[in-house]
Amino acid sequence: xxxxxxxxxxxxxxxxxxxxxxxxxxxxxxxxxxxxxxxxxxxxxxxxxxxxxxxxxxxxxxxxxxxxxxxxxxxxxxxxxxxxxxxxxxxxxxxxxxxxxxxxxxxxxxxxxxxxxxxxxxxxxxxxxxxxxxxxxxxxxxxxxxxxxxxxxxxxxxxxxxxxxxxxxxxxxxxxxxxxxxxxxxxxxxxxxxxxxxxxxxxxxxxxxxxxxxxxxxxxxxxxxxxxxxxxxxxxxxxxxxxxxxxxxxxxxxxxxxxxxxxxxxxxxxxxxxxxxxxxxxxxxxxxxxxxxxxxxxxxxxxxxxxxxxxxxxxxxxxxxxxxxxxxxxxxxxxxxxxxxxxxxxxxxxxxxxxxxxxxxxxxxxxxxxxxxxxxxxxxxxxxxxxxxxxxxxxxxxxxxxxxxxxxxxxxxxxxxxxxxxxxxxxxxxxxxxxxxxxxxxxxxxxxxxxxxxxxxxxxxxxxxxxxxxxxxxxxxxxxxxxxxxxxxxxxxxxxxxxxxxxxxxxxxxxxxxxxxxxxxxxxxxxxxxxxxxxxxxxxxxxxxxxxxxxxxxxxxxxxxxxxxxxxxxxxxxxxxxxxxxxxxxxxxxxxxxxxxxxxxxxxxxxxxxxxxxxxxxxxxxxxxxxxxxxxxxxxxxxxxxxxxxxxxxxxxxxxxxxxx
Amino acid sequence: xxxxxxxxxxxxxxxxxxxxxxxxxxxxxxxxxxxxxxxxxxxxxxxxxxxxxxxxxxxxxxxxxxxxxxxxxxxxxxxxxxxxxxxxxxxxxxxxxxxxxxxxxxxxxxxxxxxxxxxxxxxxxxxxxxxxxxxxxxxxxxxxxxxxxxxxxxxx
Numbered sequence: 001x002x003x004x005x006x007x008x009x010x011x012x013x014x015x016x017x018x019x020x021x022x023x024x025x026x027x028x029x030x031x032x033x034x035x036x037x038x039x040x041x042x043x044x045x046x047x048x049x050x051x052x053x054x055x056x057x058x059x060x061x062x063x064x065x066x067x068x069x070x071x072x073x074x075x076x077x078x079x080x081x082x083x084x085x086x087x088x089x090x091x092x093x094x095x096x097x098x099x100x101x102x103x104x105x106x107x108x109x110x111x112x113x114x115x116x117x118x119x120x121x122x123x124x125x126x127x128x129x130x131x132x133x134x135x136x137x138x139x140x141x142x143x144x145x146x147x148x149x150x151x152x153x154x155x156x157x158x159x160x161x162x163x164x165x166x167x168x169x170x171x172x173x174x175x176x177x178x179x180x181x182x183x184x185x186x187x188x189x190x191x192x193x194x195x196x197x198x199x200x201x202x203x204x205x206x207x208x209x210x211x212x213x214x215x216x217x218x219x220x221x222x223x224x225x226x227x228x229x230x231x232x233x234x235x236x237x238x239x240x241x242x243x244x245x246x247x248x249x250x251x252x253x254x255x256x257x258x259x260x261x262x263x264x265x266x267x268x269x270x271x272x273x274x275x276x277x278x279x280x281x282x283x284x285x286x287x288x289x290x291x292x293x294x295x296x297x298x299x300x301x302x303x304x305x306x307x308x309x310x311x312x313x314x315x316x317x318x319x320x321x322x323x324x325x326x327x328x329x330x331x332x333x334x335x336x337x338x339x340x341x342x343x344x345x346x347x348x349x350x351x352x353x354x355x356x357x358x359x360x361x362x363x364x365x366x367x368x369x370x371x372x373x374x375x376x377x378x379x380x381x382x383x384x385x386x387x388x389x390x391x392x393x394x395x396x397x398x399x400x401x402x403x404x405x406x407x408x409x410x411x412x413x414x415x416x417x418x419x420x421x422x423x424x425x426x427x428x429x430x431x432x433x434x435x436x437x438x439x440x441x442x443x444x445x446x447x448x449x450x451x452x453x454x455x456x457x458x459x460x461x462x463x464x465x466x467x468x469x470x471x472x473x474x475x476x477x478x479x480x481x482x483x484x485x486x487x488x489x490x491x492x493x494x495x496x497x498x499x500x501x502x503x504x505x506x507x508x509x510x511x512x513x514x515x516x517x518x519x520x521x522x523x524x525x526x527x528x529x530x531x532x533x534x535x536x537x538x539x540x541x542x543x544x545x546x547x548x549x550x551x552x553x554x555x556x557x558x559x560x561x562x563x564x565x566x567x568x569x570x571x572x573x574x575x576x577x578x579x580x581x582x583x584x585x586x587x588x589x590x591x592x593x594x595x596x597x598x599x600x601x602x603x604x605x606x607x608x609x610x611x612x613x614x615x616x617x618x619x620x621x622x623x624x625x626x627x628x629x630x631x632x633x634x635x636x637x638x639x640x641x642x643x644x645x646x647x648x649x650x651x652x653x654x655x656x657x658x659x660x661x
Numbered sequence: 662x663x664x665x666x667x668x669x670x671x672x673x674x675x676x677x678x679x680x681x682x683x684x685x686x687x688x689x690x691x692x693x694x695x696x697x698x699x700x701x702x703x704x705x706x707x708x709x710x711x712x713x714x715x716x717x718x719x720x721x722x723x724x725x726x727x728x729x730x731x732x733x734x735x736x737x738x739x740x741x742x743x744x745x746x747x748x749x750x751x752x753x754x755x756x757x758x759x760x761x762x763x764x765x766x767x768x769x770x771x772x773x774x775x776x777x778x779x780x781x782x783x784x785x786x787x788x789x790x791x792x793x794x795x796x797x798x799x800x801x802x803x804x805x806x807x808x809x810x811x812x813x814x815x816x817x
Contacts, residue, residue, distance in 0.1 A: 364686055385694055510699060522732070601752035601753070
């Protein structure tokens with residue numbers, strides 16, 4: 001009964017979405033206020049019905065209703081309750097439901113938090129969201145209904161893919177989806193503005209916090225996915241340039257460009273059409289991501305069993321969304337005025353460089369991801385693009401990006417003197433060169449060019465941002481003056497500062513782990529000792545231990561540094577009762593400066609020997625730490641005073657003061 | 662500078678940058694793509710010698726053999742028409758098993774053995790890499806006996 005209720009609620013939500021997509025929009029075009037004011041209640045209604053459907057599926061999982069196919073294939077009565085909840089998005093149908101649920105959530109949030117928006121604008125924004133909802137609800141109802149029944153009902157479920165039974169992956173998809181779907185708001189704002197033909201600073205100010213919030217979620221989602229792949233897949237890698245990872249990275253790159261471009265549009269009314277194009281791209285890439293993951297056209301470590309009708313549905317939907325919005329763009333964009341002018345040396349220019357580089361990187365990732373499809377379609381054979389290609393692209397372009405990131409925040413809007421910029425930045429440049437020389441020359445260590453380059457980039461970022469901060473702190477004298485100066489800067493300035501520091505931390509992590517990371521496959525007998533990277537690993541054998549829905553072999557390792565015992569590690573090899581393949585649970589001794597990581601391979605011979613893999617990963621935590629900094633920077637920027645003010649007062653001129661780059 | 666010149670400078674810089682990036686992308690692509698070949702193609706000498714490529718098919722049942730050192734593994738990969746011997750040193754991914762689909766990346770040795778430095782793992786045990794699926798289909802279409810049984814066995 002409950003699953004049918006859920007199905008029914010989904011169908012009602014679909015009809016509601018059709019009304020939502022048409023009536024407020026028609027009202028905004030004909031000036032009918034009653035129709036326009038239906039937008040907000042419709043958004044709430046949408047959330048209610050999809051919420052009911054979501055709760056129905058949750059109920060089916062919690063009560064182990066195996067008559068529902070989706071529950072039977074993705075759950076099991078022995079599974080811990082937390083994983084029964086996360087199993088909702090463990091496979092295709094449920095993750096789609098989560099997607100539309102979030103879309104409705106974002107729609108309701110727009111309805112609730114945009115009191116000062118003109119009615120016509122809000123009507124259009126919510127209508128555009130309704131159109132997106134129609135696509136996804138049709139997709140769910142027609143091809144991927146999570147409430148389909150099976151008769152006779154199986155007595156026990158097939159269990160969730162054991163890889164997904166993990167706290168990291170329980171929250172990774174919702175975070176990622178919040179980001180993906182969040183870009184639908186920026187998209188809806190852009191389309192609404194195109195329909196209205198009015199693109200101004202006010203428009204940029206409205207869509208900026210939404211874009212930033214979506215970007216925060218996406219950043220956390222990608223970082224969680226990377227962290228999960230690192231400890232769960234047992235290969236010790238944090239990024240594989242896998243199509244599915246690329247699918248989440250492309251909207252992130254486009255979204256990052258969009259945030260920076262929106263800053264220019266808000267402050268200087270420039271880059272308008274470019275900003276709109278980025279908003280369309282970010283959301284289109286999110287849709288493409290869904291398509292790539294779900295259609296199974298590409299070989300991926302993430303690909304689930306797939307169904308071609310679903311792929312073609314998403315492809316058609318994708319064509320309608322991208323084609324439609326680009327057509328609207330081509331029609332409307334020429335009428336949009338150019339906006340503020342700027343000189344070759346100005347903050348706008350550095351943001352332009354940032355945008356061009358991020359856009360180029362997005363296109364490169366897209367190209368690398370789709371190249372196998374292009375080659376096959378052209379009959380040039382079946383290929384895969386290895387990760388060295390992607391690494392090469394990023395290593396060659398990111399120095400320019402970092403250079404612009406360090407310079408931009410110090411440059412003046414509109415016009416700046418190169419001499420003034422060099423004068424204020426020479427200290428940061430000297431620091432970077434010093435770091436480069438110290439690391440590249442064999443003075444303190446063996447000397448390593450690649451490492452010197454990476455660390456110098458990080459030093460440049462830290463140096464230039466410290467200069468920028470000190471510049472802003474020398475207005476008043478004394479300790480009190482310093483405090484006043486500190487408080488005088490806006491939160492969005494500190495947000496920018498922290499996010500850019502996150503980039504520096506990230507670069508240090510990537511550099512160190514790529515250059516000094518170590519990986520050894522060995523065979524060990526119980527009682528034997530292995531030495532690696534200055535550590536001594538003593539293997540005490542493997543024992544069989546029971547788990548809630550699996551049994552495991554558990555290895556026992558003691559790690560010594562010198563004579564001191566620093567860690568005891570218990571990597572496992574699990575066999576889930578529901579059958580299927582064994583699962584490796586790596587054991588990690590995590591630290592700020594290094595991780596030690598052991599994963600069990602297979603038993604060898606009959607004397608208790610095991611093949612296993614030992615990793616030494618210096619600074620690997622900095623990669624995710626950098627992402628956390630970036631996300632926190634986003635949080636600071638979004639809680640800036642002017643957005644809080646904007647919610648209370650009607651659209652007023654932007655208060656001057658600190659700018660975010 | 663006049664506004665027109667300024668705009669030209671911007672555009673020239675952008676075009677130069679994007680041009681350099683795409684040139685880099687395409688030249689780097691040549692040395693970094695790896696082609697996919699089925700065992701039949703390898704036996705027919707279609708795969709380039711001394712070049713990294715990917716080999717895909719099914720792991721022949723009963724051929725998985727671990728060598729003395731405990732780390733080197735030998736197994737056969739088949740598309741149900743032809744078979745290639747594969748050697749790999751290291752830990753196999755969890756989802757690797759006899760009778761299942763596999764994609765290995767490496768080089769073909771002069772002795773006809775494929776020396777893999779990477780054996781790909783998949784998240785989902787029911788999942789079949791598209792290349793492997795089509796390899797098996799091609800072999801089947803060529804009328805090789807028992808191919809159908811192999812496909813059914815592999816895709817569960």
